[in-house]
Amino acid sequence: MRIAVVQLAYGDDESFEARVDRVTALVAGLSGHDLVVLPELWGATGFDYGRWAERAQPLDGPWARAMADAARSAGVTMHAGSFVERLPEAGADGNDLANTSLLLGADGRLLASYRKIHRFGFGAGEPALMEAGDEVVVTGIPDGGGGTVQVGLSTCYDLRFPELYRRQLDAGAELFVVPAAWPAARVAHWTLLGRARAVENQCVLVQCNTAGTHAGYEMGGHSQVVTAAGEVLVEAPAPADDGSADPARAGERVLSVEVDLEATTAYRDSFPVLADRRL
Numbered sequence: 231m232r233i234a235v236v237q238l239a240y241g242d243d244e245s246f247e248a249r250v251d252r253v254t255a256l257v258a259g260l261s262g263h264d265l266v267v268l269p270e271l272w273g274a275t276g277f278d279y280g281r282w283a284e285r286a287q288p289l290d291g292p293w294a295r296a297m298a299d300a301a302r303s304a305g306v307t308m309h310a311g312s313f314v315e316r317l318p319e320a321g322a323d324g325n326d327l328a329n330t331s332l333l334l335g336a337d338g339r340l341l342a343s344y345r346k347i348h349r350f351g352f353g354a355g356e357p358a359l360m361e362a363g364d365e366v367v368v369t370g371i372p373d374g375g376g377g378t379v380q381v382g383l384s385t386c387y388d389l390r391f392p393e394l395y396r397r398q399l400d401a402g403a404e405l406f407v408v409p410a411a412w413p414a415a416r417v418a419h420w421t422l423l424g425r426a427r428a429v430e431n432q433c434v435l436v437q438c439n440t441a442g443t444h445a446g447y448e449m450g451g452h453s454q455v456v457t458a459a460g461e462v463l464v465e466a467p468a469p470a471d472d473g474s475a476d477p478a479r480a481g482e483r484v485l486s487v488e489v490d491l492e493a494t495t496a497y498r499d500s501f502p503v504l505a506d507r508r509l
């Protein structure tokens with residue numbers, strides 16, 4: 231299965247519309263991949279809480295349609311990253327926004343959506359403005375070889391909560407996809423926790439982070455793809471190391487990697503640690 235991880239970099243200077251156009255053009259060049267993955271809240275601007283409400287859209291709004299068109303034109307299954315969803319009505323916490331990611335088929339059809347369960351911000355940002363998701367999402371997508379692979383969806387801060395990934399494993403997940411806007415200040419946790427989630431669940435893990443600097447936060451980059459045995463197949467370098475003249479946009483890159491899904495089954499059979507779980 232050939233996977234493209236699109237680590238986007240953006241600053242505060244780029245409009246929502248310009249960024250959507252730029253990403254659409256980028257995705258058009260990724261035909262031939264079996265899965266394309268974009269990061270968290272890349273259109274709405276991850277940490278720019280004050281702009282979320284004006285950039286919120288319904289599940290079938292213009293952003294979702296633009297992403298469906300991009301997937302269809304490129305002929306790729308696409309995890310479009312997440313956006314600020316305007317909910318049909320306020321939820322239990324009185325908010326009408328959610329951090330929602332979309333998984334789209336190569337024909338542009340919506341295969342699955344996932345609302346981030348663990349809200350980041352310790353009272354500000356997501357917990358103050360957004361409702362928490364309450365659904366574990368695992369869904370089948372084409373594996374590029376005529377079969378299907380079961381994909382578990384989560385977002386950024388979710389990575390700190392191992393029980394979510396166990397729930398996904400128990401629902402059949404073989405591959406985890408994690409879009410993020412994870413800051414540089416804690417990027418060592420991002421790579422460590424990603425490897426841990428892959429190893430403890432014997433699942434392939436695809437992490438797509440943001441780069442650049444926006445709303446005063448330097449993003450961490452270091453997107454990576456990890457095998458079920460914990461081997462890092464590919465990892466983006468630190469954004470600061472890419473030699474870019476513009477630090478606000480440093481670190482943008484596309485990782486293209488071939489993942490052998492049969493190796494997951496073989497590894498689980500040869501080292502059946504999950505059969506020793508005691509609940």
Ligand SMILES: O=C(O)CCC(=O)C(=O)O
Pocket residue numbers: 349350385386387388390411412413416419
């Ligand atoms: O957990 C962290 O350190 C970062 C999480 C985060 O930035 C997010 O969920 O948006």
